[in-house]
Amino acid sequence: MTAALLTAGALGLRQLLEMRAVSAVEVTQAHLDRAHATDDRVHAFLRVLDDEALAAAADVDRRTAAGEETGPLAGIPLALKDILCTKGVETTCGSRILEHYRPPYDATVVERLRAADAIVLGKANMDEFAMGSSTENSAFGPSHNPWDLGRVPGGSSGGATAAVAAFSAPLGIGTDTGGSIRQPAALCGLVGVKPTYGLVSRYGLIAFASSLDQVGPIARSVRDAAMLFDVIAGHDPLDSTSIPVEVPDVQGRLEAGVDGLRIGVVREFLGEGIAEGVRDRVTDAIERLTKLGADVVDVSLPHAGYGVSAYYLIAPSECSSNLSRYDGVRYGLRRPGETTEEMMARTRDDGFGPEVKRRIMIGTYALSAGYYDAYYAQAQRIRTLIIRDFEAAYADCDVLVGPTTPTTAFELGEKTADPLAMYLNDVYTIPSNLAGAPALSLPVGLDDAGLPVGLQIMAPVLGEAVMFRVARALETDLAFDPTPAGPNALEAP
Amino acid sequence: MTAAPEQATRYEAVIGLEVHVELATRTKMFCGCATDFGGEPNTRTCPICLGQPGSLPVVNRRAVEYAIRLGLALGCTIAPSSQFHRKNYFYPDMPKNYQISQYDVPICLGGHLDTTTAAGTRRVGITRVHMEEDTGKSLHVGTSGRIHGADYSLVDYNRAGIPLLEVVSEPDLRSAEEAKAYLTELRAIVLALGISDARLEEGSMRCDANVSLRPVGHTVFGTRAEVKNMNSVRSLGRAITYEIARQAELLTSGRLVVLETRHWNEDAGETSTLRVKETTEDYRYFPDPDLVPLEPDPAWVDELRAALPELPAVTRHRLATTYGLSGEQVATLAGGGLVGLLTDAVEAGAAPGEAANWLANEVTSWMNEHAAAAPPLSGAQLAELTALVGDGTLSTKLARDVLTGVLAGEGSPRAVVDARGLAQISDTDELTRIVDAVIAEQAEAAQRVRDGNDKAIGALVGGVMRRSQGKANPQLVNQLLRDRLTAGG
Numbered sequence: 001m002t003a004a005l006l007t008a009g010a011l012g013l014r015q016l017l018e019m020r021a022v023s024a025v026e027v028t029q030a031h032l033d034r035a036h037a038t039d040d041r042v043h044a045f046l047r048v049l050d051d052e053a054l055a056a057a058a059d060v061d062r063r064t065a066a067g068e069e070t071g072p073l074a075g076i077p078l079a080l081k082d083i084l085c086t087k088g089v090e091t092t093c094g095s096r097i098l099e100h101y102r103p104p105y106d107a108t109v110v111e112r113l114r115a116a117d118a119i120v121l122g123k124a125n126m127d128e129f130a131m132g133s134s135t136e137n138s139a140f141g142p143s144h145n146p147w148d149l150g151r152v153p154g155g156s157s158g159g160a161t162a163a164v165a166a167f168s169a170p171l172g173i174g175t176d177t178g179g180s181i182r183q184p185a186a187l188c189g190l191v192g193v194k195p196t197y198g199l200v201s202r203y204g205l206i207a208f209a210s211s212l213d214q215v216g217p218i219a220r221s222v223r224d225a226a227m228l229f230d231v232i233a234g235h236d237p238l239d240s241t242s243i244p245v246e247v248p249d250v251q252g253r254l255e256a257g258v259d260g261l262r263i264g265v266v267r268e269f270l271g272e273g274i275a276e277g278v279r280d281r282v283t284d285a286i287e288r289l290t291k292l293g294a295d296v297v298d299v300s301l302p303h304a305g306y307g308v309s310a311y312y313l314i315a316p317s318e319c320s321s322n323l324s325r326y327d328g329v330r331y332g333l334r335r336p337g338e339t340t341e342e343m344m345a346r347t348r349d350d351g352f353g354p355e356v357k358r359r360i361m362i363g364t365y366a367l368s369a370g371y372y373d374a375y376y377a378q379a380q381r382i383r384t385l386i387i388r389d390f391e392a393a394y395a396d397c398d399v400l401v402g403p404t405t406p407t408t409a410f411e412l413g414e415k416t417a418d419p420l421a422m423y424l425n426d427v428y429t430i431p432s433n434l435a436g437a438p439a440l441s442l443p444v445g446l447d448d449a450g451l452p453v454g455l456q457i458m459a460p461v462l463g464e465a466v467m468f469r470v471a472r473a474l475e476t477d478l479a480f481d482p483t484p485a486g487p488n489a490l491e492a493p
Numbered sequence: 494m495t496a497a498p499e500q501a502t503r504y505e506a507v508i509g510l511e512v513h514v515e516l517a518t519r520t521k522m523f524c525g526c527a528t529d530f531g532g533e534p535n536t537r538t539c540p541i542c543l544g545q546p547g548s549l550p551v552v553n554r555r556a557v558e559y560a561i562r563l564g565l566a567l568g569c570t571i572a573p574s575s576q577f578h579r580k581n582y583f584y585p586d587m588p589k590n591y592q593i594s595q596y597d598v599p600i601c602l603g604g605h606l607d608t609t610t611a612a613g614t615r616r617v618g619i620t621r622v623h624m625e626e627d628t629g630k631s632l633h634v635g636t637s638g639r640i641h642g643a644d645y646s647l648v649d650y651n652r653a654g655i656p657l658l659e660v661v662s663e664p665d666l667r668s669a670e671e672a673k674a675y676l677t678e679l680r681a682i683v684l685a686l687g688i689s690d691a692r693l694e695e696g697s698m699r700c701d702a703n704v705s706l707r708p709v710g711h712t713v714f715g716t717r718a719e720v721k722n723m724n725s726v727r728s729l730g731r732a733i734t735y736e737i738a739r740q741a742e743l744l745t746s747g748r749l750v751v752l753e754t755r756h757w758n759e760d761a762g763e764t765s766t767l768r769v770k771e772t773t774e775d776y777r778y779f780p781d782p783d784l785v786p787l788e789p790d791p792a793w794v795d796e797l798r799a800a801l802p803e804l805p806a807v808t809r810h811r812l813a814t815t816y817g818l819s820g821e822q823v824a825t826l827a828g829g830g831l832v833g834l835l836t837d838a839v840e841a842g843a844a845p846g847e848a849a850n851w852l853a854n855e856v857t858s859w860m861n862e863h864a865a866a867a868p869p870l871s872g873a874q875l876a877e878l879t880a881l882v883g884d885g886t887l888s889t890k891l892a893r894d895v896l897t898g899v900l901a902g903e904g905s906p907r908a909v910v911d912a913r914g915l916a917q918i919s920d921t922d923e924l925t926r927i928v929d930a931v932i933a934e935q936a937e938a939a940q941r942v943r944d945g946n947d948k949a950i951g952a953l954v955g956g957v958m959r960r961s962q963g964k965a966n967p968q969l970v971n972q973l974l975r976d977r978l979t980a981g982g
Contacts, residue, residue: 085546103545239549240783324590340585369775
């Protein structure tokens with residue numbers, strides 16, 4: 001029974017709960033047990049919240065028994081990236097500087113999850129302040145990929161993806177600034193979604209790069225991801241960049257297939273630098289789309305190649321300002337000093353890791369008088385060009401596809417010495433962040449080493465409905481098994 | 494004594510003012526916290542104005558409205574799209590270590606303000622009006638009271654996030670008098686708009702002055718000093734006068750003015766170096782990605798324009814021409830915010846001059862004594878008071894007592910007269926009885942009057958007033974005494 005609860009997925013669990021075949025406490029306990037049994041090897045969680053999760057589950061059971069209405073995710077456990085503020089519950093953002101910090105409020109996404117009666121199982125590991133592609137920048141140690149425990153799960157939402165891939169939770173909440181949901185989802189054989197910028201509130205999301213950050217769902221199936229998307233998306237007056245529109249209906253025509261849709265294959269994403277195994281699986285998937293009735297065409301995003309350069313100016317610039325507030329004065333770490341300046345400097349020196357410091361320095365430099373036009377302003381111009389590239393492509397296509405990442409999961413320590421090699425992991429995911437447009441990573445098979453490959457499905461702003469629909473059609477056709485397998489994989493539930 | 498150089502260079506002062514106005518909105522610039530003054534430290538705070546991780550700003554619409562109204566009153570262009578930038582610098586009283594401000598695209602651009610001094614009227618250019626948030630306040634605990642040498646420091650964030658407007662003038666002012674006139678006029682406009690209580694002493698209006706000198710006739714600006722910490726219009730004038738003299742002395746003795754920020758010390762009556770600006774501070778401004786461009790609906794701007802109140806210059810003109818008031822009266826009434834009350838009183842039938850006198854003297858003194866922003870008095874009540882004096886019911890002296898009663902909340906003037914029994918005795922028979930009694934009582938004084946000593950009548954009038962408890966009509970008493978003592982009585 002326990003294994004069945006772990007593999008059922010969110011939709012399956014909802015059916016079992018609605019039939020009263022199982023209680024929310026049983027579901028939660030099963031996942032807590034799985035987390036405790038595996039996390040010494042996976043390290044998906046920074047904090048497993050046994051008491052809070054069981055209390056919330058008991059409350060769902062009590063209300064179900066009393067015939068009261070419960071939310072759409074009632075009793076479904078979830079791994080929450082430690083970047084989202086949880087009232088009274090330690091929220092570190094993967095950083096020493098926020099160790100022991102307890103926010104005085106819940107993020108809007110957390111409020112929405114609680115209102116939907118989802119069960120927050122724990123706070124998931126991440127690269128410090130979401131800066132990284134492997135979780136190796138977490139101040140509290142890296143997470144491990146359940147498909148090969150010697151490899152990274154990707155990042156920065158690597159903890160939440162590792163938890164879902166390990167079957168410790170059916171759902172995860174991540175954030176995606178340059179690929180931080182899609183890249184780990186691809187590396188862990190999961191569905192990961194970055195929604196349209198402004199569809200999910202950023203209130204209570206600890207900012208890395210405000211103009212790019214977006215919260216999104218992680219799941220083992222498209223339908224589960226769609227369920228979670230529905231719960232978290234929606235206008236929030238507390239976030240001025242939240243867009244006051246109706247949330248795209250991703251569930252209504254989810255099963256409508258791809259017949260008649262025009263799908264563009266991004267030429268630049270299949271060029272140099274891509275691993276053969278990734279190219280093969282992506283090409284297979286594209287052929288399947290043709291067979292399913294889609295009109296597949298070749299498209300070009302000529303400026304997408306400049307995305308990484310633009311991103312690594314815009315994101316560090318914003319982060320250099322966003323992270324100024326961590327100074328030891330009001331909350332978090334404080335190291336004593338003779339003067340205020342010395343206290344602030346020591347606190348920041350001890351509190352931030354090397355990657356965060358590197359980006360603060362790059363951003364501080366890029367925003368400096370005399371350099372602003374050459375760097376920050378220039379990067380914004382590239383951003384505009386990339387947006388125009390997408391507009392031109394969508395004049396002719398419903399969605400665009402390509403690989404999510406250039407390679408499958410790499411080994412722990414393989415790229416930590418070379419930040420540029422690490423940055424290039426995001427080369428295919430960054431353009432959607434710069435354009436504020438939605439994108440989804442779907443597992444489409446394994447490479448020769450038995451590691452998952454992700455296909456990226458990109459859509460125009462607010463084009464989530466068609467994006468989920470294409471993903472669902474391909475998922476059905478592929479029947480990918482998300483259970484980690486291989487010589488160094490975590491044991492199946 | 495050495496002779497002055499034959500052709501000493503004559504210098505002209507060039508002054509520009511930067512004025513910060515704290516807006517009287519109910520809530521802060523970017524969150525719902527109350528702005529009221531004087532709460533326990535850090536009680537008017539929330540995750541947003543404390544810069545807690547993950548919190549986000551949302552622009553206060555009322556603050557935008559106030560900014561637009563001031564811009565319109567100053568003849569500025571309202572930007573169809575303006576932007577908030579982040580001004581980045583580390584300071585413990587700034588919760589985010591950046592201030593949300595406006596930079597290259599402020600909400601109001603290019604207006605003007607006419608200032609009048611004895612030297613004439615000058616049109617001073619307004620460069621811009623922009624919106625920003627205030628910082629918290631540091632309290633340095635220790636013997637020095639300043640950050641250096643403090644044992645420890647405390648920060649109160651109640652003020653953090655209170656909306657501010659910064660009004661930047663062109664360097665068009667040429668004297669301390671003009672600067673004072675500019676600040677006085679700007680303050681009057683802000684008060685007329687009702688967008689701030691504009692108290693210089695309490696810091697809800699703050700003024701920095703950029704002062705430089707150049708030889709008369711030159712067009713290139715000299716090196717300027719920025720002077721801070723003036724807490725009244727008077728101290729602005731003193732600080733500028735001091736600064737002009739200091740710079741003139743430096744220049745005439747062949748030394749240079751240093752580009753720096755100087756602190757005005759009110760007690761010492763001098764400025765001193767606060768910090769030298771060797772290089773322009775780099776605030777790494779960039780558009781705040783948490784906020785979208787501010788694009789006020791043109792129809793809303795038109796509505797606000799149509800609803801602007803009468804501006805002080807127009808009011809002054811109206812009071813001088815239609816009411817015939819003196820410049821001094823106008824200044825007192827406008828400064829005290831009493832113009833509306835005067836207008837109401839006149840509409841209720843009071844003579845403008847009389848009503849203005851009461852407001853400029855008794856009412857203003859009462860407001861000063863009670864530190865009140867507005868008197869608890871209606872125009873109708875003031876008109877009633879002047880009518881009671883006009884029909885002889887009250888002497889001026891009694892009317893003062895009645896006004897005190899009205900201001901103390903005892904009701905209308907008529908009600909106070911009745912309740913306190915203050916009506917003047919104008920009944921001739923009753924007064925004659927009192928007068929006769931006093932003549933009998935003070936026979937000696939009466940005789941002196943009969944003998945032609947007119948001054949002696951004062952003692953007898955005093956006696957009558959005492960006997961009548963101050964209620965006798967003084968003119969009538971005088972008349973009756975004279976009738977009795979000089980016409981052979």
